[in-house]
Every structure is written in structure tokens, then in C-alpha cells.
Amino acid sequence: MxxxxxxxxxxxxxxxxxxxxxxxxxxxxxxxxxxxxxxxxxxxxxxxxxxxxxxxxxxxxxxxxxxxxxxxxxxxxxxxxxxxxxxxxxxxxxxxxxxxxxxxxxxxxxxxxxxxxxxxxxxxxxxxxxxxxxxxxxxxxxxxxxxxxxxxxxxxxxxxxxxxxxxxxxxVRPERFPFRATKDGYALFLGRMSPDKGPVWAIDAARAAGLPLVLAAKCREDAEKAYFEDNVEPLLGGAVEWIGEVGGQQKHDLLAGARCLLFPIDWEEPFGMVMIEAMACGTPVVALRRGAVPEVVDHGRTGWVCDRPAELPAALLRAAEIDPRACRAAVEDRFSxxxxxxxxxxxxxxxxxxxxxxxxxxxxx
Amino acid sequence: MxxxxxxxxxxxxxxxxxxxxxxxxxxxxxxxxxxxxxxxxxxxxxxxxxxxxxxxxxxxxxxxxxxxxxxxxxxxxxxxxxxxxxxxxxxxxxxxxxxxxxxxxxxxxxxxxxxxxxxxxxxxxxxxxxxxxxxxxxxxxxxxxxxxxxxxxxxxxxxxxxxxxxxxxxxVRPERFPFRATKDGYALFLGRMSPDKGPVWAIDAARAAGLPLVLAAKCREDAEKAYFEDNVEPLLGGAVEWIGEVGGQQKHDLLAGARCLLFPIDWEEPFGMVMIEAMACGTPVVALRRGAVPEVVDHGRTGWVCDRPAELPAALLRAAEIDPRACRAAVEDRFSxxxxxxxxxxxxxxxxxxxxxxxxxxxxx
The missing domain is CATH 3.40.50.2000 (Glycogen Phosphorylase B;)
Incomplete structure (x- = not known):
């Protein structure tokens, strides 16, 4: 309340x-x-x-x-x-x-x-x-x-x-999400396996930053599977781990442990629930400036809003500058x-x- | 008009x-x-x-x-x-x-x-x-x-x-359908490949009457294909000819040439357009008494309405007693x-x- x-x-x-x-x-x-x-x-x-x-x-x-x-x-x-x-x-x-x-x-x-x-x-x-x-x-x-x-x-x-x-x-109900102040090293991509969500940019950015990436996505529809096979699967390996679709406790744990949510969208996202789910866990968001992103992410306070994919690697490396408590507080104040x-x-x-x-x-x- | x-x-x-x-x-x-x-x-x-x-x-x-x-x-x-x-x-x-x-x-x-x-x-x-x-x-x-x-x-x-x-x-517009007074020997099944439409009863009835049967049906959906493979395909052969889905001129020719349309439905057909299409071609209808059948077929005048599948073979043999002109006239009067x-x-x-x-x-x- x-x-x-x-x-x-x-x-x-x-x-x-x-x-x-x-x-x-x-x-x-x-x-x-x-x-x-x-x-x-x-x-x-x-x-x-x-x-x-x-x-x-x-x-x-x-x-x-x-x-x-x-x-x-x-x-x-x-x-x-x-x-x-x-x-x-x-x-x-x-x-x-x-x-x-x-x-x-x-x-x-x-x-x-x-x-x-x-x-x-x-x-x-x-x-x-x-x-x-x-x-x-x-x-x-x-x-x-x-x-x-x-x-x-x-x-x-x-x-x-x-x-x-x-x-x-x-x-969201913040109390349903586990807050975690100390983060692991990986960046997290979480969404649909669609070019709209920018999984290729996510992989490129994590590689360029030298950071591990966990890639979790719904990949059930024919179009999603085809996009994965043609564009994403060939890029896997090394520090890029594909774990498929996640939900429930596993999703919450992944969100809470991540250095940041990486949200390099290539479409006019009307809102982007996963951003506030990440923030509820105290996890900052590194995103591209499309759709609702600049309304949800407070640049420099709850994450980094980048204008171009080339800016993403530096933002990933600066994720730890964001205070997890500020992320959680933003959800409690504005997105609860x-x-x-x-x-x-x-x-x-x-x-x-x-x-x-x-x-x-x-x-x- | x-x-x-x-x-x-x-x-x-x-x-x-x-x-x-x-x-x-x-x-x-x-x-x-x-x-x-x-x-x-x-x-x-x-x-x-x-x-x-x-x-x-x-x-x-x-x-x-x-x-x-x-x-x-x-x-x-x-x-x-x-x-x-x-x-x-x-x-x-x-x-x-x-x-x-x-x-x-x-x-x-x-x-x-x-x-x-x-x-x-x-x-x-x-x-x-x-x-x-x-x-x-x-x-x-x-x-x-x-x-x-x-x-x-x-x-x-x-x-x-x-x-x-x-x-x-x-x-229907009767003028769109070819009227034919002299019929070939075959009975015609025309519909969807579904148990509702009674293709198995159609085959049994034609065999029992010793008459050739042309079986034409839409068979595109998975359920239609499965029903065909499991229940109809094993019964084909001899004087039972499966010709798949028909339309346009081929459908009209088949309707006009048939001894009768065989319509042994096993569901509550709300109307049954194919019955009036057959009648427009001067082709009588041999059908089971379900749904709209007794409202569309005038028993003894535009076809034979049977109460049980066992009555179908005799009705098939009596199709020629129906006057093709009476069938066409029924469409012009009531179903145009x-x-x-x-x-x-x-x-x-x-x-x-x-x-x-x-x-x-x-x-x-």
C-alpha cells in the first residue's frame, strides 16, 4: 500500500x-x-x-x-x-x-x-x-x-x-519478488525469441563487454523457433548461455541474481512488464530507448537508457553503479x-x- | 423470380x-x-x-x-x-x-x-x-x-x-445449376469427411444395393484426414470411388449426373445446402431423417427420407422413381x-x- x-x-x-x-x-x-x-x-x-x-x-x-x-x-x-x-x-x-x-x-x-x-x-x-x-x-x-x-x-x-x-x-506486487542487493556477474535477457526483443544485440553487447549473458526466452511458435535457429543459435557458446523458457521461482532467481536486465528492444514496446519485475528484485535495467523504456527506466537511477546498440557494452559495465534499493523503491512508488x-x-x-x-x-x- | x-x-x-x-x-x-x-x-x-x-x-x-x-x-x-x-x-x-x-x-x-x-x-x-x-x-x-x-x-x-x-x-439460384433429366448409375456422396456426414453408411448402403458410389469430400483438416484414414480408406475399392474435394463445374457435373445424392447424416444438420444443389440439377436426395432433412426433401416427390441406415439400399434402388423435374421445381418454388x-x-x-x-x-x- x-x-x-x-x-x-x-x-x-x-x-x-x-x-x-x-x-x-x-x-x-x-x-x-x-x-x-x-x-x-x-x-x-x-x-x-x-x-x-x-x-x-x-x-x-x-x-x-x-x-x-x-x-x-x-x-x-x-x-x-x-x-x-x-x-x-x-x-x-x-x-x-x-x-x-x-x-x-x-x-x-x-x-x-x-x-x-x-x-x-x-x-x-x-x-x-x-x-x-x-x-x-x-x-x-x-x-x-x-x-x-x-x-x-x-x-x-x-x-x-x-x-x-x-x-x-x-x-506488480513487489512482495512477490525477491529483493537481492548483491548480484552475480551475468547480464540477463528475458523475453520472447523475436527480433523485436533484440536477442542478437544482447549477445553482441555482452560479448563486447566481456560479460556472461544468460539468454532465457519463450521459443514455442514456429516463427520464434525459426528466428532462433537462423539468427541466435549460431551465436551461442562461450559465456552466452541459452536456457530456454523460464517461469516461477527460476525466473525470480534469475532476475534477482543478474547484474542487470538487458532489454535491447527493436520495437515500440507498449510497456515491458519484465523491466518492473527486474526492478522489483533490485536489478537495474540496461535498455534501448524505444517504446515505454524511458518512462519505465529512470536513467542513472534505476538503469541505463541507451540511444544506440553500440552504447550497450559500456552501460552493462556500469550496471553496478545503480543502487538495487532505488530499483525496488521505484516499483514500490510508481509500478506497484x-x-x-x-x-x-x-x-x-x-x-x-x-x-x-x-x-x-x-x-x- | x-x-x-x-x-x-x-x-x-x-x-x-x-x-x-x-x-x-x-x-x-x-x-x-x-x-x-x-x-x-x-x-x-x-x-x-x-x-x-x-x-x-x-x-x-x-x-x-x-x-x-x-x-x-x-x-x-x-x-x-x-x-x-x-x-x-x-x-x-x-x-x-x-x-x-x-x-x-x-x-x-x-x-x-x-x-x-x-x-x-x-x-x-x-x-x-x-x-x-x-x-x-x-x-x-x-x-x-x-x-x-x-x-x-x-x-x-x-x-x-x-x-x-x-x-x-x-x-440457391437455380439457373446456376445444370438440369439433367437422364442420370448415370452412380450414387453421390458430397460433403465433409466427417462422421457427421455418414460416409461409412454411404459406402455400406451403395454396396448393399450393388450400385457404384462416388465419394467426394473436403478432407483438409487433421480430424478429417484422420477419420478418412481410420474409417473410410479401408473400405474403398470395387465400385466405391474416392475423388477427394470437388468444386465448380466438376461438382455441378457430378451432381447433375448422379442417380441420387446420398445424404446419410448422423448429426442435426441445420439445413444442408447440398440437398438443394442436387435438386436444382434434377437429382433426387436419399437421406436419413435427421436435422432439416424432412423439411428439405419431400418424401416420394423429391427423394426418399429413411428412418434407419438399413433402409438406404432399397431407397437408392428406387431413386429413378423420382421425377427430376419435380426436384428442380421444388428448388424454384421453395429453395430459390x-x-x-x-x-x-x-x-x-x-x-x-x-x-x-x-x-x-x-x-x-
Whole structure:
């Protein structure tokens, strides 16, 4: 909770009633993977801590501190991305919401915002991924009726034509991550096996700095495997160790022990959860200035933000100049679940008061 | 057109304005496959023939007699079933429809009906597939706000809890199918390589009757291939010829030349387009009494409807007793695109007059 004020100490004192809608693919809290589901789960727990009356609408079992309405008996992650579970889930929302009497709906699904016109409740939608291409035009359209929340100002800047209501950075529960002040020697690459994440730059930078590199990445899709075989595997060996996909305790230990997280991305990362996970462990971040990086990493305080790959080796060697306690403190202050909940509560109250998205001219309903 | 009255000769004389929404996967008219797209394409052309002011909302190019609003620059059938194209397509509808000033929207997509609450226009939704399981609960939910149309009374009977507005059987353009009065000796199986379609019963029946069988089926999915290898391939040989998937002219020639279409289904077929395609060619249908079969096949007049697989061989031998002209005439009268358009125009006028689905108690919007 830190120093964040509780709802009932705020001005109006009214108990805010919110429905948080999670995707249909996984039960909450998720066992391992599931970025959106983790965020929803941490958010509703932290909102409850703040005194907000939250109901979670999600598939399967009741697993958070919030009230719960199941959107389906089970969740099937194998169907992820398919249309039918999305629309079945969305179609139930108007009726579920009518029974709930909430002030605001916070929808974290793809199809859910389409029914905002049916239930007529003020709706907050978080853009959880990239906002380019088809997704961009989708969010732009949604933003005329719903209040669209970005994960970073960088994400907003990529879709200036949408009516963004707010930016609320993602958060984690710091107490779930092991803080470690004394680090081992290796730099850590942790992400997807994709050119977007820059694994080749990571290898080049560690070699140039003469430092060991641990390379951990999801490598399951055909495209990921092909990229690995063609571009990364030939560079392995020496002090570059490939350990595949990691999760749970192993991931936490790797993050906590690393000299730094090396995050040499080559795309417009909308947020980059792994940066705040590293910082929660007291591990600084050495990254390239793309997407949300300069908003998440405080250059010289929680890591080093480099403009070009050629600057990475020197930054790796200077990782020890960063105070692990400052990294942890940044998460507690700005990127905690408590800060996330405080940020969303602010948005919910604005939206509940104004009844809708920021711009005045909206299509008639 | 047959003897069906034109709109402007009907009672009220008012020009009805309708928007027909087609799925995002294919341009209209479709080149080869695409059952829903074929139906939409034939429907809008036949509605124009009736004097209805129709606008087609579909991806890609303008290819029918109706007015046209593109929902996207191109269509990508490889994405069929995925959520993103569905929701992007649906999200655009409220704005496209606001510019059109229509009396009724006829939505033939999965996600499109979710935005009915946003545009507020009376909406007709055709249930183009099975209505069991998740799809059943989806259509039941939709039927509270939209007017749900069934392809057959059998389909309706499987979801009695939905508020069905009407049954409108599918139709084809008879002039697109070659009529042939003199038949060859073979029976024809034409469909998907699935136990639902009864290919094993087809083989057994043809063998028992001592008749040649041509087996043509889509066999592309893993499940289809596995079923073929395990259950059908071992039975091939002799007078049972497997020719794989067919389309276009080859399909028409096969249908027109067959002694009969053999349709020994083992599931609740909601309609069964291939039955009316066969009949349009003057080819009788020998089928099992499941799903829509007894509504489509007039027993003793356009084919034989059997209660058990053991009755199929005798029915195959009696196929020549059916008059090919009666089969063609049944399509022209009841299962033509003109009849389809007349049926839908009736529904559109009812819905435009009443403003919504049949039952009185609807959730507030």
C-alpha cells in the first residue's frame, strides 16, 4: 500500500462500484503465464485494499479478493485468439452488469467493449498491447464510446487519433519478488525469441563487454523457433548461455541474481512488464530507448537508457553503479499494484463523474 | 423470380431500406467456397430484383447488384475464426450504419450483433450453423435484442429457449445449376469427411444395393484426414470411388449426373445446402431423417427420407422413381434465391414495423 491514500479518506467518501472484466482464456489469478490476467488479478485485489467495491467478471473459479461473477464454467487457453469464446463472453456482459449496479465497467478483453452500447454503463478499456494496424483502428473506434487507457505515453503517441482518457502504467506486487542487493556477474535477457526483443544485440553487447549473458526466452511458435535457429543459435557458446523458457521461482532467481536486465528492444514496446519485475528484485535495467523504456527506466537511477546498440557494452559495465534499493523503491512508488489501483481508481472516478470518454462529440446512442 | 410478388406491388408500397452485413473473411460473391457468403450474395441480388434498397457491408471489392460499403480494404480467409478481424469488422458497423439510414440491419456475422445496442437499429440475425453448446447460448442471448432467423424448424427445435423470429430456408439460384433429366448409375456422396456426414453408411448402403458410389469430400483438416484414414480408406475399392474435394463445374457435373445424392447424416444438420444443389440439377436426395432433412426433401416427390441406415439400399434402388423435374421445381418454388429474398423481406418488414424481436419483455437499452 505504501503512502497511497485509501478511498474512504478521499474527498467525496462515496464507495465506488466497479466491474472489472477479464479475458475468457484463463482463470484468475493465472498459474504461470497470462500478462493481462496477472494485471487484472493484482488490480482487483489492490482495489479491494483501497475500499473500492469491485466485482471481477472472469471464467472459472473465484480466486481473488473481489466479488466474483463467472462468465463461463471453465477457461480454455488453447482457444486463445479465437472469435467464438470472445463473443460468447462479451454477449453475457449486459445482463451480468445489469444485476450488479456498478458505476463503471473496466473491460480488459477484445470483444467486451463492443457491448458498451447495450449496457450503457461508463466503460474504461485498457489497450493491453500494440496499437498499430487493425488493433489501432479498433481502439480508435472504441475510444469514441469508451474511455481508453494507455500503458505508457509512448503507446498513446502511436495512436494520436484515438481519444485517450489516461495513461496508467502497469504494476506488480513487489512482495512477490525477491529483493537481492548483491548480484552475480551475468547480464540477463528475458523475453520472447523475436527480433523485436533484440536477442542478437544482447549477445553482441555482452560479448563486447566481456560479460556472461544468460539468454532465457519463450521459443514455442514456429516463427520464434525459426528466428532462433537462423539468427541466435549460431551465436551461442562461450559465456552466452541459452536456457530456454523460464517461469516461477527460476525466473525470480534469475532476475534477482543478474547484474542487470538487458532489454535491447527493436520495437515500440507498449510497456515491458519484465523491466518492473527486474526492478522489483533490485536489478537495474540496461535498455534501448524505444517504446515505454524511458518512462519505465529512470536513467542513472534505476538503469541505463541507451540511444544506440553500440552504447550497450559500456552501460552493462556500469550496471553496478545503480543502487538495487532505488530499483525496488521505484516499483514500490510508481509500478506497484497499489499504484496501479490508485491510478485506475482516479480514472474510474473521472469517468463515473463525466459519464464517458474525454471528447464532447460522441455518436448518439 | 417465378411467381413471387415484387415489393412495389405489395400492400404498403414503401421502399424498404436494408443493410446486409457479410462476414469479414471473403469478398462477395465468393469464388468457390463460402456458404454464408454465397447466401448473402444471392440474397442481396434477389432483394434488389424485388425492389428493396439494399446496401451490402462486406470486405474488399464491390461485386453484387446492391449498394456497397466496404468494411475493410481486403478479406483474408486464412484468418477465419480469429477474434481480431471479427471485432474490427463489428466495431465499424455503428458508424457505417449511421450514414446509411436503413430500416433494418441483417447481420450474418458472429460479432456484428454485439453492437446492435450501439446503433439501436432493428437487427435480424441468421443462425448460419449449429445452435448447440456455446453457439447456442450465444444465439439465445442475442435473441433478446435481435430477431433471430433459423434455417429450418429443426434448427429452432434444438434451441427452444431462444426467441426465434422466423424460419427462412436457404436458397440457391437455380439457373446456376445444370438440369439433367437422364442420370448415370452412380450414387453421390458430397460433403465433409466427417462422421457427421455418414460416409461409412454411404459406402455400406451403395454396396448393399450393388450400385457404384462416388465419394467426394473436403478432407483438409487433421480430424478429417484422420477419420478418412481410420474409417473410410479401408473400405474403398470395387465400385466405391474416392475423388477427394470437388468444386465448380466438376461438382455441378457430378451432381447433375448422379442417380441420387446420398445424404446419410448422423448429426442435426441445420439445413444442408447440398440437398438443394442436387435438386436444382434434377437429382433426387436419399437421406436419413435427421436435422432439416424432412423439411428439405419431400418424401416420394423429391427423394426418399429413411428412418434407419438399413433402409438406404432399397431407397437408392428406387431413386429413378423420382421425377427430376419435380426436384428442380421444388428448388424454384421453395429453395430459390428469389424465395429466400421473399422470406427475408417478410421478416424485415415485420421487424421494421415492430422495432425488435418477438417477445415483449426485453432488457432496457
Amino acid at each position: 505504501g503512502a497511497l491514500p485509501r478511498t474512504d479518506r478521499e474527498g467525496d467518501g462515496a464507495a465506488l462500484r466497479v466491474a472489472v472484466v477479464a479475458p475468457p482464456w484463463l482463470e484468475l489469478p493465472p498459474d504461470a503465464y497470462g500478462g493481462v490476467e496477472s494485471m487484472c488479478s493484482d488490480l482487483v485485489d489492490a482495489l479491494v485494499d483501497r475500499g473500492v467495491a469491485v466485482t471481477l467478471l472472469a471464467p472459472g473459479r473465484h480466486g481473488t479478493a473481489a466479488a466474483f461473477r463467472p462468465t463461463g464454467p471453465t477457461a480454455d487457453p488453447r482457444l486463445m485468439g479465437q472469435a467464438l469464446p470472445e463473443v460468447v463472453h462479451a454477449a453475457q456482459l449486459p445482463e451480468l452488469l445489469m444485476d450488479l449496479c456498478v458505476d463503471v465497467v473496466h473491460d480488459n478483453t477484445l470483444a467486451g467493449p463492443l457491448v458498451a452500447g447495450s449496457h450503457g454503463l461508463p466503460t474504461v478499456v485498457t489497450a493491453h498491447g500494440p496499437v498499430q494496424g487493425d488493433l489501432g483502428s479498433y481502439y480508435r473506434t472504441l475510444s469514441r464510446r469508451a474511455s481508453l487507457v494507455a500503458l505508457s505515453d509512448a503507446q498513446r503517441a502511436h495512436l494520436p487519433s484515438a481519444r485517450w482518457a489516461a495513461t496508467v502504467p502497469n504494476g 499494484a497499489a499504484a496501479l489501483a490508485a491510478g485506475y481508481e482516479r480514472v474510474y472516478r473521472q469517468v463515473a463523474a463525466s459519464g464517458g470518454p474525454p471528447a464532447a462529440a460522441r455518436p448518439a446512442s | 417465378g411467381a413471387l410478388p415484387r415489393t412495389d406491388r405489395e400492400g404498403d408500397g414503401a421502399a424498404l431500406r436494408v443493410a446486409v452485413v457479410a462476414p469479414p473473411w471473403l469478398e462477395l460473391p465468393p469464388d468457390a467456397y463460402g456458404g454464408v457468403e454465397s447466401m448473402c450474395s444471392d440474397l442481396v441480388d434477389a432483394l434488389v430484383d424485388r425492389g428493396v434498397a439494399v446496401t451490402l457491408l462486406a470486405p474488399g471489392r464491390h461485386g453484387t447488384a446492391a449498394a456497397f460499403r466496404p468494411t475493410g480494404p481486403t478479406a483474408d480467409p486464412r484468418l477465419m475464426g480469429q477474434a481480431l478481424p471479427e471485432v474490427v469488422h463489428a466495431a465499424q458497423l455503428p458508424e457505417l450504419l449511421m450514414d446509411l439510414c436503413v430500416d433494418v440491419v441483417h447481420d450474418n456475422t458472429l460479432a456484428g450483433p454485439l453492437v446492435a445496442g450501439s446503433h439501436g437499429l432493428p437487427t435480424v440475425v441468421t443462425a448460419h450453423g449449429p445452435v448447440q453448446g456455446d453457439l447456442g447460448s450465444y444465439y439465445r442471448t442475442l435473441s433478446r435484442r435481435a430477431s433471430l432467423v433459423a434455417l429450418s424448424d429443426a434448427q429452432r427445435a434444438h434451441l427452444p429457449s431462444a426467441r426465434w423470429a422466423a424460419t427462412v430456408p436457404n436458397g 434465391a428469389a424465395a429466400l429474398a421473399a422470406g427475408y423481406e417478410r421478416v424485415y418488414r415485420q421487424v421494421a414495423a415492430s422495432g425488435g424481436p418477438p417477445a415483449a419483455a426485453r432488457p432496457a437499452s
